[in-house]
Amino acid sequence: MSEIENGQGLQARRAAITDLGDALRLLIEQATATEAPTADLLRAAALIRQAGAPLGERARGRFETASADDLLGGVRLYNPVTGGGSAFAPPLEIHRDGDVAVGSCTLGRAFEGPPSFAHGGVSAMLLDQMLGYACGMSGHPGMTVQLDTAYRQPVPLYTPLRLTARVAAVDRRVITATGTIATAEDPASILVRATGTFVALLPEQAQRLFGPVMGRGR
Numbered sequence: 001m002s003e004i005e006n007g008q009g010l011q012a013r014r015a016a017i018t019d020l021g022d023a024l025r026l027l028i029e030q031a032t033a034t035e036a037p038t039a040d041l042l043r044a045a046a047l048i049r050q051a052g053a054p055l056g057e058r059a060r061g062r063f064e065t066a067s068a069d070d071l072l073g074g075v076r077l078y079n080p081v082t083g084g085g086s087a088f089a090p091p092l093e094i095h096r097d098g099d100v101a102v103g104s105c106t107l108g109r110a111f112e113g114p115p116s117f118a119h120g121g122v123s124a125m126l127l128d129q130m131l132g133y134a135c136g137m138s139g140h141p142g143m144t145v146q147l148d149t150a151y152r153q154p155v156p157l158y159t160p161l162r163l164t165a166r167v168a169a170v171d172r173r174v175i176t177a178t179g180t181i182a183t184a185e186d187p188a189s190i191l192v193r194a195t196g197t198f199v200a201l202l203p204e205q206a207q208r209l210f211g212p213v214m215g216r217g218r
């Protein structure tokens, strides 16, 4: 019997994945902000390679989903924006408030573009996720075909952020969604705005793109 065939095992694995994610995010912050002596950098690199070795002993292939994920239930622990297990994710937390998706996160040094501010690509990544979530939440899931971002003011690092997204229009397969980034302290001052166009997949497109992952088209 696999380690997670009962619900308790699954919860324990998800908690462990998030714990590992927290440790990795701390490591990335420390490694990005460090001014430690060069010898300490080399020592840390050797220790980190050693620590990571057991993780590589059993690894998924490209079309294998994580055993702790639930794709249809929307659990994606390694999503690079929201996943608690992703070293790369801030992670962004999103919840529903009526017909608006509301997100929160704080960006550390690893997301820096202009000194002390977030990289523009990171803002676009956060907004793509927010808009995609709003589409799914409204019952119109789709893939991004266009994302337009307007950078009005730089997004500060180490500052709690508030993001919003909502669906503005649905025209057959084409969904338009809009979103914003502001600081939590001053949510009325919009730093970045985005408009995204999403397209609902036709069944044959879903099969072509995701059949191998869903185990129906290898």
Ligand SMILES: CCCCCCCCCC(=O)SCCNC(=O)CCNC(=O)[C@H](O)C(C)(C)COP(=O)(O)OP(=O)(O)OC[C@H]1O[C@@H](n2cnc3c(N)ncnc32)[C@H](O)[C@@H]1OP(=O)(O)O
Pocket: 074, 128, 129, 130, 131, 132, 133, 136, 137, 142, 143, 144, 145, 146, 171, 172, 173, 174, 197, 199, 201, 205
């Ligand atoms: C709760 C879950 C939260 C999940 C959040 C996830 C957020 C992240 C989302 C992503 O990042 S998705 C990854 C990035 N996106 C992609 O990789 C998509 C790549 N694009 C494709 O694979 C194809 O474009 C796609 C399969 C989606 C659609 O192919 P089609 O050949 O069906 O598109 P087509 O060009 O025929 O356009 C279909 C409709 O969209 C319209 N369209 C396409 N591009 C457009 C555009 N740029 N602006 C406006 N409309 C557009 C097009 O006019 C047409 O409208 P009509 O049906 O009314 O005729």
